[in-house]
Amino acid sequence: MTVILDGKAVSDKILLELKIAVAAALETTGKDPGLAVILVGNNAASRTYVEAKKKACHEVGIMSFEYKLSVTDGQAVLEKLIDHLNADAEVHGILLQLPLPDGFDEQAVLQRIHPDKDVDGFHPFNMGRLAIGLPALQPCTPAGIMKLLEHYQIATEGKHVVIVGRSNIVGKPIGLMLVQNNKNANATVTICHSKTPDIGAITRQADILIAAVGKPEFITADMVKPGATIIDVGINRVPAETKAGYKIVGDVHFEDVYPLVDAITPVPGGVGKMTIATLMATTLQTFRKQEGLPSA
Numbered sequence: 001m002t003v004i005l006d007g008k009a010v011s012d013k014i015l016l017e018l019k020i021a022v023a024a025a026l027e028t029t030g031k032d033p034g035l036a037v038i039l040v041g042n043n044a045a046s047r048t049y050v051e052a053k054k055k056a057c058h059e060v061g062i063m064s065f066e067y068k069l070s071v072t073d074g075q076a077v078l079e080k081l082i083d084h085l086n087a088d089a090e091v092h093g094i095l096l097q098l099p100l101p102d103g104f105d106e107q108a109v110l111q112r113i114h115p116d117k118d119v120d121g122f123h124p125f126n127m128g129r130l131a132i133g134l135p136a137l138q139p140c141t142p143a144g145i146m147k148l149l150e151h152y153q154i155a156t157e158g159k160h161v162v163i164v165g166r167s168n169i170v171g172k173p174i175g176l177m178l179v180q181n182n183k184n185a186n187a188t189v190t191i192c193h194s195k196t197p198d199i200g201a202i203t204r205q206a207d208i209l210i211a212a213v214g215k216p217e218f219i220t221a222d223m224v225k226p227g228a229t230i231i232d233v234g235i236n237r238v239p240a241e242t243k244a245g246y247k248i249v250g251d252v253h254f255e256d257v258y259p260l261v262d263a264i265t266p267v268p269g270g271v272g273k274m275t276i277a278t279l280m281a282t283t284l285q286t287f288r289k290q291e292g293l294p295s296a
């Protein structure tokens, strides 16, 4: 029987624990953790993610401050907002929803976020620390995947993990996490991307396959090894005869792959939920540090 890696159930449990921890932190400090979420432009998927993040904040007792900028506001206004939020004592975490519209210098903005408020772990300070195995604020999706594997006691030591996709948000950081020399990692990691010839020959070697490529149902049954664990990071909108006019599918062809494998994440209800729960956990982490509480 294939195990469905239930990101919703695991994240609900994490959110409940966080709610208690946030209440305790409020009791000690008299302060609420605060997360600033910045959305630039009108990308429909980004709007949905920002709403989901706000809802999770509400659920656990984190204050959310939303900043909506239009494309015409431009780089200088966005950078000024970051400076303001860096200095705001009520804001413990700053999340800039990506991707930014064309014309913005994404790296310049990310590098302007104070590393202590960098809840996405995208600042080179945090990414660098992650690379060399030091404690760091970690990107939410990869950290969420690590928690999901841990929850289901899926060992990574000595396993061949194949990652499809080399983004700074998922592919590279999950590779860095899994290759570390520690008990929750110690994997052999291969990262494939758009210039990798014959990707299937490599994905078929994977004990754990992580699909983070952003292409609907890219991973087909012939690309997986029977008995593998499949982590599907994709959240793709495809046209469908639904009320919204679309449906959400992952980067993996779920129906065809499911019967072949030992474990698989569903879309929705898999990695996406873990990303949001991890963002909440990281925001509490930044709050604790900034308010002088010991790390949990």
Ligand code: GUN
Binding pocket: 095, 096, 097, 098, 099, 120, 140, 141, 169, 275
């Ligand atoms: N866009 C897609 N995934 C992410 C993420 O994890 N963080 C941010 N800020 N933007 C994203």
